[in-house]
Amino acid sequence: MLILGRKKHEKILIGNDITISIEDITNTMVKIGIDAPKEVMILRGELKERIIASNLQATTKISEKELKDITKILSK
Secondary structure (H helix, E strand, O other), rough: OOOOOOOOEEEEEEEOOEEEEEEEOOOOOEEEEEEEOOOOOOOOOOHHHHHHHHEEEHHOOHHHHHHHHHHHHHHH
């Protein structure tokens, strides 16, 4: 991991097409701007964790009764 110190309005360049700029700094928060191509997915860390947890929950085992209920619905 690379750790950089930046001041307000300074930038970090990643490759040729991603720019991170420091927009504002307060005692408890740093606001950043990210300029990247549309095809680059940008997610907050906590959002990615919620997506992973949700996907894991969706793939957990279902009960035999739930499976029979689903089978009935799909066979109609």
